[in-house]
Every structure is written in structure tokens, then in C-alpha cells.
Amino acid sequence: MHAPTLSAAMAIGPATAEEAEATWTELARQHKSLGDLVQTRPERPVCGFQHLVEGLRIPIEPRGATRNPLLEAYHGVRTITIADPASLGDIPADVRRVFEGTEVVCVPLPARDGAIGLVVADNAFTRDPIGPDRVRLLELLAFLGGLALETARVQQRVERQAQQLAETLDQLRAAQEQLLHKERLATVGAVVARVSHEIRNPLATIGGFARFVRTHPDDRARVERNTTIIIDEVVKLEGLLKEMLDFTTPRTPALAPTDINALVRRLVEVHRDQLESRHIALEVDLAAALPPVMADREQLLRVFLNLWQNAAQALDGQPAERPRRLRVQTWAADGQVCVTFADSGPGIPDDVRPQIFTPFFTTKRHGSGLGLAVVKKIVDDHDGRLDVRSDADGATMIVLLPEARS
16 A cells, blocks of 8 residues: 655646746736636647656655655644755655755645645745735635645445445345345245135035036935035135225225214224124223314225134134123224224234235135235325234224324
8 A cells, every 4th residue: 555645736826937027027028917817728738847847756754753844734634834845855756856946835724634735835936925915815725726636536436325225225236136036926826725725625625525416416415505606606706706806906994084983983883793603791991072084984994804704713613611791992192093803812923923915815714914014004095004913802903094184
């Protein structure tokens, strides 16, 4: 690794007395102001001094290791005036030759963390003393120059980092596309396997009983029994197909102000007798003056029915010593309307809980695994949230929907 150095980057001015006289004569003939000179872009190099200092390098030694005034100005970020550079042995010989017999002022180019360079000016041809006013002017120019260089350096660093970030983002996008492609393939595989499993048994049943009907059309009793079984299996397949279409086919909710309590009452009215026949106690606690929500009434009914049925099924097979209870409750808080379906069943195992909304995941012997996935999709489409709580005393499904705005 090379040691850091101060390198001559730009030099302005003549290299000889003859070049200086020719330059000043030309400028006097043109009668241009300082502003004109700043705006003018020379057609050819007029500065021989650039060639004189080209290649000059001063190794940056640690602060205090040398009495080189250029390094002192650089390290200390302060202006230093040198009356006779040629008399200072700590300045490299090639630098001393350039400034021999002149007065030199070294002004640092300040930056956020110190100096990033130097402005070195001399009076080689004018021989006018470099007074305080000229030093202050140089310091002002150095300050502006340092600010411009620091800004350019920061901009380059930002552009370089932006390029690196863009390249990283492209790599992440490519990796994401590959991952999504693999996930899509895995999902398709899971769908095909699940649907094949769900369809295979009903089709085998339908085929077997249909063949019997064809070969024994005169056995009226068995024909009636077999056709009934065929119809039941067809109904199962139609239900599976409907669930798949509900899950995969986007349907925008037809939103309207909806009374959640009215939906729960309808659910209770239709299904209370069924719960009683299964010896399940129903508790209903509906909040008074519940604010309406913007919802698709039929879609929400489907959500509530699915959660109701899941809670009831969780109580099937419950030991006699344990209570068989389904509790439905509504309330409003913090701009949201909440509905809970709580059962006193065994609860949801910890290893199963993260997967209950995953399409085609089910722990039931008979089921498509799409019920809760459809429920979550409907709730999401209503800008709501579906929470799950479970412990040894049972499971609770909580539907939270935003209140309808006035």
C-alpha cells in the first residue's frame, strides 16, 4: 500500500519572466474585467507553471515528524507564510527550486475532517509582499474550493454507494424472483397433491357405484342406495370446487353499512338447534349500540359461519367431564368492531397454529384446508384483522373490522 502524498493537481501562472510579461501584456490589451476572465475558457494552455510543477509529490509524514511548513499547514489546517522557501531544508529539493527566491503562503483547503489539500501562492514575478488582505482573499477562495471539493467527494461517494445499492437491489430482485418461482412451483405441487387426494376417493366411489347401477339396473333398492351415495359424493366435489374458486378468484366486496349484531343473530337463529342437538351450550353477548362497519354482508356471514362451525367441531369428542361451550361476543374499541368465537375445546397445538391459515393445510380427516384461508382472505379484503388465541381452556378467533366512517 502506497504512503499518502500531497500531489500537485493544478498550477496557474507563468513559468518564466518572459511568459509573465507576455501574459500581462495580452490581458492589458484585451481590457477584460476579472469576471470576464473567470468566464473565459482559454482555447490553449497559457500556463507554463503547470508543466513546471507537474509530478511534484510531498509524502505526508506524521504531524510533528518534520518542520516542513506545507505539512504543518496541512496537518494544522492553518495558514503559514514562508519568507524564503529555498532556505528550509525540510522542503523537498524540487519544491524549493520551484519557489526559489519568492515569498510563499500556504493555505489549507478545509474539509469536515481536516484539510484535503493546499493552495500555495507566491510572488515570483510581482515581488509585491503578500499582505493580510491577500491572505484573507486566499483563505476565502480556499474555503470555497475546499467546500466544492468536499461536496464533489461526498457526491462521488454517494453515487458509488447508490450504484452498489442498485446492483445489490438487482441481485435481491433476481433472488426474490427465483424464490417466488420455487414457491409458486411448490404451491402448485401442494395444490395438485391436495386436490388429487380430495377428488380421488369421491371419483372412485362414484365410479364403483355407477358401474353397479349399470350392471344391475333391476335391483331397485341397491340402485336407489347407490344413486344417493353418488349424489352425496358429487355434492362434496361441488363444495370443494366452490371453495377453490372462492379462494383463487378475486371478488371485490360489495361494501355497505352492516350491522354485525344482526349477522350474529341470524347465525344464532339458524344454527342454535343444531348446537343443542350436539349438547353444546351457546352463550351470546352482543354489545349495545354497536357501530356499523362497511362490509359485504354475505361474505361476512360466510366468515362467521366458518368460525362458528370450526368452534363447534372442536367440541366434538370432548370428554364428558369438560364443558361443551361456544361463546359469541361483540364489542367496539379504538375505532374497531370486534367479534369473537370462543370454544372450550382442547385448543390449537403450538406447532399447528402458524399454519392454520395456509391454503390446503388441515388437521381434519375430511376437509379441503381452504376454509380458514378463505376466511382470512375475506377479512383482509375488508381491511380487517383476524387474530387467534389458544390455551388449555380452548381457542378463540377474533375478527376486527374498522368502523364505518360517517
